[in-house]
Amino acid sequence: DIQMTQSPSTLSASVGDRVTITCRASQSISSWLAWYQQKPGKAPKLLIYKASNLQSGVPSRFSGGGSGTEFTLTISSLQPDDFATYHCQQYKGFPYTFGQGTKLEIK
């Protein structure tokens, strides 16, 4: 299985901050990576696919980058609605695997 490791596990930030979450794959996954946002009691929501493509309807303050084994999710200016847990997921090979999640908290 391809292991996905996110860092940090928890991130404290303030409204207006620029934040970056990192996701590393145990082997190359090219650009077959997605990012999801999840709020408590809700299903995940697709933000970014194929590493850097913004899903329709997602605000442009979200951006994704990277390829191979290292990827980033950046939020350019945090809004109150952005405090949530973020998951990366590879779909280069089966089984699909997720990172352990990064909880973004209000400082």
Place this chain on the structure above:
Amino acid sequence: QVQLQESGPGLVKPSQTLSLTCSVSGGSISSGGYYWSWIRQPAGKGLEWIGLLYSSGSTNYNPSLKSRLTIAMDTSKNHLSLNLTSVTAADTAVYYCARRIAAAGSGMDVWGQGTTVTVSS
């Protein structure tokens, strides 16, 4: 707009079979170009991909669950199903179904709201 809704028993006894349904509305489950996945999440933990059903009806399962798992589609009811045999407390989780568009390398763009399953006697 496609919507997904999971349903099933909230409580299952250990060693029994867990059966869940994901009803698809606003589109046909057998339309080409889609992958339909089941994903689960134990309370307070991360997401685990369970398996996938192609619109053709073929499947791909997580090896960690493969010996106990069946995912299938019922085109007459426009739903996909999950059967997991010999459940234990480790199978307690929120179970989600989700759609992925095969083309353009999309991620899982439509999710159900999830259904909570507890394995307990």
